[in-house]
Amino acid sequence: MRISQxxxxxxxxxxxxxxxxxxxxxxxxxxxxxPSIRGLARDLKISxxxxxxxxxxxxxxxxxxxxxxxxxYVNEQNQDMLREQHLRKVEEALMEAIRFxxxxxxxxxxxxxxLQELQQLKDAGL
Numbered sequence: 701m702r703i704s705q706x707x708x709x710x711x712x713x714x715x716x717x718x719x720x721x722x723x724x725x726x727x728x729x730x731x732x733x734x735p736s737i738r739g740l741a742r743d744l745k746i747s748x749x750x751x752x753x754x755x756x757x758x759x760x761x762x763x764x765x766x767x768x769x770x771x772x773y774v775n776e777q778n779q780d781m782l783r784e785q786h787l788r789k790v791e792e793a794l795m796e797a798i799r800f801x802x803x804x805x806x807x808x809x810x811x812x813x814x815l816q817e818l819q820q821l822k823d824a825g826l
Contacts, residue, residue, distance in 0.1 A: 703744055711746055715754035723763050723774055724785060730776045734764060737771070 701718050703711055722728050734755065735743070741751040755772050758764045762781075764772040801811045 701740075701744065703746070711744075712750045712753040712757065715740075715744075715751065716757045719754070719758055720761070720763060723758075723777065724782055728774045730774055732774050733770065734758075734772045734774070 701715070703714050705711075707714065709717075719728070719734060728734070734740075737748055737751045737755060741748045744751075755764065755766075759766055759772065763775060763777075765775055766772050797815075798811065801808075806814075
C-alpha cells in the first residue's frame, strides 16, 4: 500500500480507498482479516488513530466487521451490492468529468466522443 503525504487526500481516506478497492476486486476474500491496526500504522509510519479511522469507515460501509481482540475481517460481498458500489463510483467519476468539461467549455457531444475514444484505447490495451 502506498500513501502520499502530498496528494491532498487525507491519509485515512487513502487507506480506506486502497482496502475498499482490494476488497471489491477480490484481493481480500470473505472472512479474511485485514492487517492489524497497530501493524499497519507501524508499517506505514502513521498514527494508530489514522489507521483506526480508515477501518471504521470501511466498517460503516459494511465491508468489514470488527471482532473484539482479533481485528477487522472482510464481510461477504453481495454481488448486487458490489455492482451498485461500482456503478456509484462510475457515476461520480462521470459527474466530475462533466463538471470539468463544462468548466473547459467542452460540449456534451465532444465529451461523449472523448469517452468513446478512451474506451477504444483501453480495449486496444493502450
